[in-house]
Amino acid sequence: MRNFDTNENFINRELGWLEFNQRVFEGALDAANPLFERLNFLSITSSNLDEFFQVRVASLGDQILANLDKRDPSGLLPQESMDKILSRAHRMVEDQYRCYRYSLLKKLKKEKINLLHPKSLTKEHKKYLRDYFLRRVFPVLTPLVVDQGRPFPLLRNRGLYIALLIKGAETNLFATVQVPKVLSRLIEIPSVSNERQFLLLEDLITLKLPELFQGHKILSSGFFRITRNADLDIDEEGAEDLLETIEQSIRQRKWGSVIRLEIGKGFHQNLLSILKEELDLDNDKIFEIDGPVDLTFISGIIKLQGYDHLRYEPFKPQGVPAVMMEEDIFKAIQDKDILLHHPFQSFDPVVELVKTAAQDPQVLAIKQTLYRVSGNSPIIAALAQAAGQGKQVTVLVELKARFDEENNIHWAKHLEEAGCHVIYGLVGLKTHCKVLLIVRQEEDGIKRYVHMSTGNYNDVTAKIYTDIGLMTANPQFGADASALFNMLSGLSQPNNLNKFTLAPIGLRGKFLQLIEDEARNAQKGLKAKIAVKVNSLIDKEIILALYKASSFGVEIELIVRGVCCLRPGLPGVSENISVRSIVGRFLEHSRIFYFYHGGDELIYLSSADWMPRNLDRRVELLFPVEDPDSKEEVKAILDINLKDTVKARILTSKGSYKKVDKRRKKIVKSQEVLCERAVAQFTKAKHLLQERLDGSFQPITNELE
Incomplete structure (x- = not known):
């Protein structure tokens, strides 16, 4: 029996996640998407990256600090993983801001939505902003200076700050001003034309820094933002009151160790040296941003009223x-x-x-x-x-x-x-x-x-x-x-x-048995097929079982939205396995499991992904779909997803994703097809109901199939 447990047969989990976020980012690049939806994809990409650093990168950092030398299934040591992750993340951030600067900002301008640069402000703009600052912003601000009597301040996780270097009598002083989260970052400036004009809150505060530090010379200033470790570590065994323990852990999340520093382009070297020393950060965890630090402010633009033509056409969930x-x-x-x-x-x-x-x-x-x-x-x-x-x-x-x-x-x-x-x-x-x-x-x-x-x-x-x-x-x-x-x-x-199968009691064993049954049937020369839709495929034991089944000839079709550590298309290992990911208007979240089972098709739904945490450390449920009509419906949903030629991306054996080759294939957008299917089913049911109310209804079996 061939040994499938080799490093080259697995994709690194963190690098796989970054490839998932790249597929989300493609939604921002796709000119076929409405402008506000492209902005939304960009905002989601940015917030996804925040969570990735707070949890996954932070966890990897903890392993490095603990001097763990255990290799992951792909063969990488924690430090090797970190190096590759940071390199890929830097490229991703550069691509994000390139898309923002050269594409999306220009598209917004064509729609008469302008994000103003401070240097372009007119006298009228400045007059309005002066009053706005005094009424709305100034009372909220708290300038903090670091000197002998005032230590370096505690900086909030994902808080946006302005750093300043102030000329002192003997030595220059470091100061910070937090951009208040309680205020909108988008300040709309009234316009006599039909254009809408906005200035970012941090730009306004920067313009008014001399008023905050009157009598002092500001040598330099710049924007920065930190990301902290937010992975809660709770000792449940020693917690008499779990609710109180978690409340305390949430508060501590604001002050976890710093794992990333974002700085605005042109950030002064002296300011950076101070932050690096205080936050204990290496250069590879510092991201220089050519644009507004923290793109999640884009959500404010997306919510603007009067721009329905820049959004997806509304879809109303249909009646059942x-x-x-x-x-x-x-x-x-x-x-x-x-x-x-x-x-x-x-x-x-x-x-x-x-x-x-x-x-x-x-x-x-x-x-x-x-x-x-x-x-x-x-x-x-x-x-x-x-x-x-x-x-x-x-x-x-x-x-x-x-x-x-x-x-x-x-x-x-x-x-x-x-x-x-x-x-x-x-x-x-x-x-x-x-x-x-x-x-x-x-x-x-x-x-x-x-x-x-x-x-x-x-x-x-x-x-x-x-x-x-x-x-x-x-x-x-x-x-x-x-x-x-x-x-x-x-x-x-x-x-x-x-009917139920639960984790952590028997779910892993159930999945392995179902896969093994297909492998055994394939060995007998019988038809054997597995089709699965999950959010993530990370579990090593499940992957090895799939490799074994593939080597025996089982046809395996996987739809994995997020991280997939399995490499498809490897000769003798996974040549019978295909993996696709669909990132579209809706977030793919359902978990579906299909096994041909000698013609007695088995279909299950579950709350669980194929990840160690779901199989071993959570209470999860797998339940069968047995009603014939419901089984056919789930099979149809799977089939429509597998036929997507527009939003689907195919995982290659190298760990990258490519678009579907559309040659000689029908154009299928799976989520649009499912919308149309739901509308058709609802319309048919509505007509039947009307016939019943009119007294002309005749019972028809399987009418809603």
Whole structure:
């Protein structure tokens, strides 16, 4: 048997992530995208890079400090990985700002949206800005000087600052002014023409620095921004109150070690020397920016009203046919499993299910896991209402959801105050599965209704993330959901599950067995196929199993939006494996697993990606799709994704991505096709419903296929 576990068979995880961010950046470069959408892709690329440095680069830095010499699967030592990452990140930032300066700014100007340079300000501009500064900005500013009595200030993570060198009596002094986050960075200057003119807040503050430091000569000034380690390290075993511990860790995140310094072009060498010494940074972690430091201010431009022609044509998530055809949502779920595909189909039925359960006197209990929810969540409101009406409401709020900790702490406290029983998660594990269980007293006894999903119970992101959910009244799913919640709230072990497979208990083994079954069938000369859609493929054991299956002749088609450490197309290793990534209008987020299984096709949905953290360190759920119509729908979704020739990029064996060769192929934009499909299904259901209301309806089986 060939040894597949060699360094050349794996792609470095961090470099793979940077290639993913490059695909996001391509959305900013694509002239076929509307201008505001291009700006949005640029802003997302920038914020993605922030998170990458705060978490992945910071973690790698910790390994280097600890003198770890363990090589990753691709054969790189931590320092070797860091060198390659920083080199690639520098090129990416240069490309971002080149796109901003030479393409997007010019396009904005053509649309009569001007970002003014301080040197181009007229007398009228300056008069308006003088008043604006005195009224709105000056009262908020806090100039800080470093001298014998005032130490170097604590600088906030991702805060934008102005550094100054001030002439002193004996020695020059260093000073900083933070650009206030409480104020918009975009200052609109009134114009008599139909043009809209803006100045960045930091440029205005720079113009007014002499007023902040009256009586002192400013020798130089420049913009800078730092990124700190924000990877929370929580000792849950020693935390008597997990909520309080996480609150403290969030506060500490603001002051983690500095891992990146961004400086404006032309930043004075003396200022830079001071920052390097105080922040303890090497040159390779210093990024000189030829443009505004921190491009996330672009989100302010994107929100401008009156520019719908510069955005994607609005798409309204469509109604779900099975829900439309029945007034009682519980009756609809009893009749048949209901598959929901967001954002092509509306998330409203999920919200409506929780709201209905909260008000229904027959509902005895509601149990739900929450990982990320919206800022004004209707689901939270419904759960609180249900508790107020005396129902047994149990909610697991995962406090360790990265960068959503503060929001989740707020909701956890709110739910507790409303009378819900709130669980904060399990020690050592993040609860990432998405499950809703409703227990209802009916004429024939207790009935359980279950909703499971690949995505969060978030009504906002459900409009921009692609996810698939399933509603069912199948008693076996209900029993498994009860067992899952008993595990989360108590010490019960979920043994002998009917339909669910959970991580970290058996999910890894389940995936390996399903892959092995296909490999065994291929060895027998039978048809064998695997098709998988995930966000990331990093797990080494899974990759090795896929290599083995490929070597036996299993056809493997992978759709991996983000990081993929598997190298496809390697002779004798992965020549039967193809990998594609789709980055489009909506964020691809659903996890779908298809196995041919000797013709008895198996289809699963999951909250889990193929990553060690999902398989070993999280509570995740894999559940089967068994209803024939739902299975066909999921297969159709997979097929449409695999046929994309516009937004898809194909991973090569070298670790780079290329566009699809469109020769002799139909032009397919998968997300547009899925939008059209949802509209067609909704329209058909609406006509059927109208016929029923008109009295001319005749039952037609499989009418909504």
